[in-house]
Amino acid sequence: MSLSAGLAEAVSEARVDPDYLRIEKVSKRFGSTTVLSDLDLAVGRGEFVSLLGPSGCGKTTLLRIVAGMLAPERGQVAVGGRNLTRVQTHRRNIGVVFQNYALFPHLTVAENIAFGLRAQRLPAALIGERVKEALAMVRLEDFADRRILALSGGQQQRVAVARATVVKPALLLLDEPFSSLDRKLRETMQIELRHLLRDLDITSIFVTHDQDEALVMSDRIAVMNAGRIEHLDTPARVYARPNSLFVMEFVGQSTRLGGTAAGGEHGSMAIDTGQGRLRAPGSFMAGSAVVLGIRPEAIELGEGPGDAFNTVRARLRDIVFFGARTMLYFEPANPADRILVDLARLPGGLAPGATVTLRWPVAETLVFPAP
Amino acid sequence: MIATPATPAAAPTKERRPFDPKALIVLPGIAYMALVFLIPVLRLVGDSLRGAEGFSLSGYDRVLGDPYYVQVILNSLQLGLVTTLGTLLLGYPAAMALSRAKGQWQVLLVALIFLPLTVSIIVKTFGLTIMMRRDGIVNWLLVNLYVIDRPIRLVFTEFALYFGMINVFLPLMILPLYSVMRMIDPRLGEAAASLGAGPARTFFRVTLPLTAPGIVAGVSLVFSIAVAAYVTPGLLIGDRFMTMSQVMAKAYLNLRDFQLGASMAMIMLAIALIVIFLATYLARMGVARDPPR
Amino acid sequence: MIARLALGFCWCMLALVLIFLFAPILIVVAVSFTESPIFAFPPTGFSLRWYGAIRNADGLIAAAWLSAQIALMATATSLVLGTLAAIAVVRRMVPAGEAVAAFMASPVMIPGLVLGIAMLQAARAFGLTDAYSTLLMAHVVVTMPFVMRTVLASLSLFNFDMVDAARTLGCSYPMALWRVLVPGILPGFMSGALFAFIASFDNYPVSIFLVNVRTKTLPIQLLNQVEISPDPTVAAVATLLILATVAALIACDRLVGLRRMASI
């Protein structure tokens, strides 16, 4: 999450105009399927917001509505206070980097980048200058006269970014721009793109279904589900304090235990699970079905030193080594449950089959109503 | 040039779409083709089923019950068959060589095979009649090769007919064969040979099955067109060899016997469509048996 | 060793086939430059008199002019109708798009004479007596399959996101179509148009039923001439036609590249 170093800065800027992009009550249906229902989203000026969600949840549809390529049934879109609902795509000044880049194969790299500037009828000298700058910015100076089809995937991606940003758009939309790159290249490009957009100070919405990508790059993450934004917050808070079971399951991994609320007081309650009675912050009606979630880093091995911890015993099933970290998988009493622990260092002598005591702070126990 | 219609490759979406007024752009084309193409063809089907008073199969009866017209149908089938076989025997090795040509050469050679298709059939047939004259190049060659010792009459013989038909339709056989053969890895033959297969065995067990889709496409294309040929047989052999096309044209242009013409047309249409659908079926089966790698 | 021999045999066959295919065409060209009115082989003398004779030949120029008009208008019409339908099919605006495409391309499967007879009968039934308009209407049907196939193929390879990309870069919708869609499908368009034009210009079996004494297309007139008074004038016309075809192919190559056209 090193890239979020500029977070404080971005957030303070966003305060200057926290509603730079405003999406209000947008609904869209295709035939009988409702894809977006009363969706709201506000993005601050200069912010980089990731739109994260499962395939088919309507991310592309939302981007197309913002860019004006698709009309919503209801709701409105405004950028910088200007209502765009009735403005045509080519007058919105919104840049788009398409999922498959949609570069023009009949033009060279330089002509692709110049396309938007030519459409604005800028003087040729100025166009040449701006194209040169853009080529330098994405380090493709030597490729100006190449055909698009003679470029590698990463180079095409950079051309697409240059083409969309050279016109200085009021807002940049990126639809899974890295999905066709291999992992190594993708990681380099993530950092490169983030720096580039920060230098250009362009407000961006970045669609992805890769949660790691979203966590690494974003100022804020918007998790989409069932046609709405389910949670919009900084990566750290979305991860640590997910709004819903869906968000918890979609972003990162976690232990999951089903149970029944058994009453409690002072914002703390008891819950009966397959692993015994546990405690969690919050208050649910006694008898209601709930689900507990615990992030794997919150759990430690060994007895808890007191009241502030939940403690369970479970049999170790698997040890999976990830390099910097090690993940332990346990056998829950209830097969629908899941218990996993993420350790920085594996204690000696621990082997599958052993029964282990686990503990985690009550305060880090997440509770959601059962679906 | 292959007889299967192109289909769009766009990603299919299963959802039902709402009616989009832009879809109306399909209407002018459909309406035009329905009015100017479909209705006339259906009316022709109707004509073939109409006698002096109302519905009757007497048109077909007249054609299929008359030994003369049966012979005409057989002549057409023979014409299609011999032309197809001739083009296949000549075209198969030629297409094989074509598919092995290197780079630019291949492009050039394919263009050369294709070029005659852009020349009018009438022009080519005219050239063939000149070649076939008593003092023409074919006789000159035959005499100089000591095949015959005196020029003979060639025009209006079956030799001239098949010589000309094969000439006119050969590219339609070579191009589909070639388009399949160039996809085949030439090392397959070597691999078979290295496994101890003799050349004949390699050909019948490896090469021939692999090129079967091309053969099916070429054979069906050439046959369905040759069976209905009109210009080339008319000029090269004339009334000595009556084909269905000849009878149809006569029925409409000279005899004004619409029932005869329509029935003949329907039989010809049926033959052409059967061949094409059979080929499509065979191609589908081939695809189902060994999916593309 | 035997494999070598077999390949050598294939090469010989290819050479023979090429000679065989070009023989009648080259003969016609050669004959058009001879002096004598009979076609002896080998040809003797050289003259351009048969080209001069074209002007006096009965109706050849008028027929060529008529054929060019019909082919041009039929091609243009089917390009418009076919492209609109192809867009609807490729963008999946209509149900059963594949059936629509197959229907529009199906006249190529119907023997030409059958098509011609069907249209003759229909024209009579609907009281259409004008040969010119009947020919034009029929030739749209003749050209449609060629247009449909090539335009469908190139449209289905076209990425429609490019149109949206152009719009986000400041092009209005019609402008985006012009700057992006048209260059993208131009090769397909050109080869479709070329095939369609040739198919119409050379068509004999459909036209034969629709022409009348005053309105004759070039193939009809040429065949007449070949049957009645075959002299090298016909060869001269044929040579000019071949030249025109080659010129058209070269022009297409210059414009969009034959390789791109052929790949559609």
Ligand SMILES: Nc1ncnc2c1ncn2[C@@H]1O[C@H](COP(=O)(O)OP(=O)(O)OP(=O)(O)O)[C@@H](O)[C@H]1O
């Ligand atoms: N033009 C359309 N007509 C009908 N349904 C559509 C259309 N476009 C999208 N859909 C449907 O709307 C839903 C959302 O699609 P969308 O493309 O927005 O998903 P997405 O979140 O971008 O998914 P992915 O991550 O796979 O790109 C899907 O169920 C899709 O099938």
Ligand SMILES: [Mg+2]
């Ligand atoms: Mg998408």
